[in-house]
Amino acid sequence: MSLPACPKCQEAFTYEDGNLFVCPMCFHEWTAESQRLAEEALLVRDAHGNVLHAGDDVTVIRDLKLGRDIIKQGAKAKNIRILDSPVDGHDIEGRIDGFGAIYLKSSVVKK
Template sequence: MTDAATADEDYVYDEATGEWVPASQLAADGGGDAVEVRDAVGNVLADGDSVTLIKDLTVKGANQTLKRGTVIKAIRLTGDAQEIDCRYEGIKGLVLRAEFVRKR
């Protein structure tokens, strides 16, 4: 790198190491915030996975019950180890607990 490139780069304080590191290095390391989300049987979930419900769930505010065996496609991880964000027809902003799903 040239001196001009390092002078223009942003630095971020890394609480894990207690040092200031270049933002590009922190992004390459994944930020260190990776939360491992596991389903009811211990499988690791990732963004875009499909899951199946293992229990009937009553959805608050939607007056609807999602039945056991319902397939939810294209989940998104929220950063919380027990919550996944997903879409289902007729329900906006659906967040499920990982303990009630199984990876498909």
Template sequence: MADSLPLCPECSSEHAYEMGALLVCPMCGHEWSPAEADAASADADADASAGDAAVVKDSVGNVLTDGDSVVVTTSIKVKGSQGIKAGTKVRGIRLIDPVNGHDIDCKVDGFGPMLLKSSVVKKV
């Protein structure tokens, strides 16, 4: 038996045990192979060494970067005004850490500063 077994990938319990060729978590009942755990930890190490930069993609899968121009793909209701219509162009976006799912900080003409979700815009 190994000195230290990996945490359960489902519930992060430290009480995993070996059963034949599998690892088992008694807390949630999840079963996984040690090869999966090694691959997952290698992927996590690679992601950590990449600088922890999250890739933000628009509604069609294009990668967004700071300063890009985007077009709103669906009409957005804005409290206290008519809203933002589909097809509105937004220039000079800034990517931020997600706040309630909103990961774009921008200034929309006629509305002012606003947070948008990347799922409702398309890169121009």
């Protein structure tokens, strides 16, 4: 397993000291636990808190306005992609029949 980059300065010279990770560049120290929590915070979750992964199929849980159209509750978004950086609050992209690939918010879908 490679060691995580420093969360403070992003340098990749981390070494382990007992149960601590230490960055020799800025002398930041952190624990595996805080690293785990930080990585968990980056995960994208659906409306029920389930972690979403690229390639998942999800269901829209409420009607969504899309311009003049409405994506109905229960519509399936297939083969989702997790966006690296959210676009206007939308953090996933999925393909919905009749609409094509559209951006969605993970908070309005479920696995």
